[in-house]
Amino acid sequence: AEHFAVSLDGLKHVHEVVRKYLDTSGKLMKQVCMLVRNAAVRSAQVRGILLKMKMDERIRDIRNRHQDVCKDAAFAALRDLGVQDYN
Secondary structure: OHHHHHHOOHHHHHHHHHHHHOOOOHHHHHHHHHHHHHHHHHOHHHHHHHHHOOHHHHHHHHHHHOHHHHHHHHHHHHHHHOOOOOO
8 A cells, every 4th residue: 555655646646536536426436435444544654645635625525425325435434544523
């Protein structure tokens, strides 16, 4: 996860996917939430990068637009990012 995030700018690409497809694909946004959660829980360095990129705000956007598909995945991503108010 760290190599993808740091060396290959992978998280920038994930952020770009959210920007481009937020309003169109709930299934894709659910996958983004799961990717963010898994990356955050495995690496404090990646978690810091995600928070610096304000990925928690993007996850909230995903949750608000795709409640039916992404509610649980977004909840878990925010929790594992260490966000205080993840509900």
